[in-house]
Amino acid sequence: MAREMTGTAAPKVLVIAEAANPEWVSVPLVGWSLARALRDVAQVHLVTQIRNREAILRAGLVEGRDFTAIDSEALARPLWKLGAFLSGGEGRGWTIQQAVNTISYPYFEHLVWRRFGRAIRAGEFDLVHRVTPLSPVQPSPMAAKCRRAGVPFLLGPINGGVPWPKGFEAEMKQENEWLSRLRWVSRMLPGRRNTLRANAILAGSRQTISDIPARHRDRVIYLPENAIDPARFWRRADHGPTLAGGPLRACFIGRLVPLKGVDMLIAAAEPLLESGRMQLDIIGDGPMLPELKARARHLGGAVRFHGWKKHQEVQDIAAECTVLAFPSIREFGGGVVLEAMALGLCPVVVDYAGPAELVTPETGYAVPIGDRAEVVAGLRAALQRCADNPDEVAQKASAARARVDGLFTWAHKAAQVREVYDWVMGVRTVRPDPMAVRVAAGRGEP
Missing domain, CATH: 3.40.50.2000 (Glycogen Phosphorylase B;)
Incomplete structure (x- = not known):
């Protein structure tokens, strides 16, 4: 009723x-x-x-x-x-x-x-x-x-x-x-x-x-x-060792298609991945999967491809991360960004269209839109900042979760x-x- x-x-x-x-x-x-x-x-x-x-x-x-x-x-x-x-x-x-x-x-x-x-x-x-x-x-x-x-x-x-x-x-x-x-x-x-x-x-x-x-x-x-539906999300109290001296743990969630920019993400993260300062989980499937695997082959276990997963399995993987790296260049709504924020992840998005309207300076990082080289450079700078400032990432992640709880x-x-x-x-x-x-x-x- x-x-x-x-x-x-x-x-x-x-x-x-x-x-x-x-x-x-x-x-x-x-x-x-x-x-x-x-x-x-x-x-x-x-x-x-x-x-x-x-x-x-x-x-x-x-x-x-x-x-x-x-x-x-x-x-x-x-x-x-x-x-x-x-x-x-x-x-x-x-x-x-x-x-x-x-x-x-x-x-x-x-x-x-x-x-x-x-x-x-x-x-x-x-x-x-x-x-x-x-x-x-x-x-x-x-x-x-x-x-x-x-x-x-x-x-x-x-x-x-x-x-x-x-x-x-x-x-x-x-x-x-x-x-x-x-x-x-x-x-x-x-x-x-x-x-x-x-x-x-x-x-x-x-x-x-x-x-x-x-x-x-x-x-x-x-x-x-x-x-988001809070009933669909389980919450961990904190991110433990991933914010206490370990490598930056980031994930991407979505279809592996050109507009999602996963190839740009791998290119931007390459220095951190090669140095062991970052691990990247890619959750999703799509026509670009073979190309992306080939691009990341020399990075070994620093990049893990999980393929398509059920919703609960996606949460289990994402909740072990501290950052959602989502460099889509043409996204209308960005529901996955809200879901990651609800799990307590700090989002890194491209400052264009839907996701950029969900993420504030207090709750994440928005990389300026530009051509391909400029977006890669912006992503690299943002990820480097995340790796160098874990406390700042934790603060933004907490604010992101509160923003979702209060509005979304x-x-x-x-x-x-x-x-x-x-x-x-x-x-x-x-x-x-x-x-x-x-x-x-x-x-x-x-």
């Missing part, structure tokens, strides 16, 4: 999350986690795609009462296969996949409206909230329909559209991201204007906000989409969204700023 907050009855919310799956990662896990957390602050009915049905049932929700699965496979499946073919597979061509989704997703919302349109018009829901897709260019046909029905429509968090940084054209080609050069076309998509007239838009990054026309920004609220749990996220619900429904008059608490706590800008 949803609890009451701010002195008002919990609103009835139709949450649309086409991607929402407790057993997957990335966007589906974000969709599921937020939808589940919102059940503590609102009376939520989740609408999702049929592919998520069995996992949601295994998670304990009751179909019909708690959620509805919409079968849009007649269009979604062939278009998904087309997108996979055009993108080249292996996680490549993200922009191509999103372009294909702009064809299939409106059909999903068409079916949602067919199922729930009458109830929305009858006032059975206080508001409609589209959680996923996260893509900021994905039109939502239901926005205009809800407006005509007099029911508030909330969009987001949306995030994406990060331009490729200059100097990494080769990586862009390897990732089959040529379509990202044509992002301006998305501004001409049918339905975009009506979608942006939502009663409130949750934007997951500063980049996303900058892409929204100025006339809509009075309804835009900054709220990063990622968070799903329970906090749900409470932050509830403030937006109240504002949209007129319960509160002051426009919410969910991340403002970080200033009050003296943590500075994200």
Whole structure:
């Protein structure tokens, strides 16, 4: 049962999350986690795609009462296969996949409206909230329909559209991201204007906000989409000998693909690895694994490749480290950064896009973006500083954990969204700023 907050009855919310799956990662896990957390602050009915049905049932929700699965496979499946073919597979061509989704997703919302349109018009829901897709260019046909029905429509968090940084054209080609050069076309998509007239838009990054026309920004609220579930993380009291005279222990967690920059990380860390002052654990799999192993062969046991691991196994390895080295050059959200911070690791990231908005000077190190040589030099300097200043690393790691605990749990996220619900429904008059608490706590800008 949803609890009451701010002195008002919990609103009835139709949450649309086409991607929402407790057993997957990335966007589906974000969709599921937020939808589940919102059940503590609102009376939520989740609408999702049929592919998520069995996992949601295994998670304990009751179909019909708690959620509805919409079968849009007649269009979604062939278009998904087309997108996979055009993108080249292996996680490549993200922009191509999103372009294909702009064809299939409106059909999903068409079916949602067919199922729930009458109830929305009858006032059975206080508001409609589209959680996923996260893509900021994905039109939502239901926005205009809800407006005509007099029911508030909330969009987001949306995030994406990060331009490729200059100097990494080769990586862009390897990732089959040529379509990202044509992002301006998305501004001409049918339905975009009506979608942006939502009663409130949750934007997951500063980049996303900058892409929204100025006339809509009075309804835009900054709220990063990622968070962590404390129940999924075990915490060690301290880092013991890894901070007391031993080598710097760093890890990378993620797909082994060009945009993640693992080759730059190995090159940057090479002096420390060769001298025995650093050990590097690389957790993940991908097409670059053979190349990376060859690059690190002369470093012996200083670099360990663990391959793909289950979530708990990832934690077991990461918790033995003191630093997360995550040099991705084009990351929208950076959920892995929050997870590492929750484990008490100090993050080292590239100062570009999502991760750079999660890491403050008090909680980690952000390496300036530049060309390849400049990023390698910046990473090398940051890792050298970590190796030379273990006490500073420990302080930042402790602050990183506190920052996650105070702002980035799903329970906090749900409470932050509830403030937006109240504002949209007129319960509160002051426009919410969910991340403002970080200033009050003296943590500075994200």
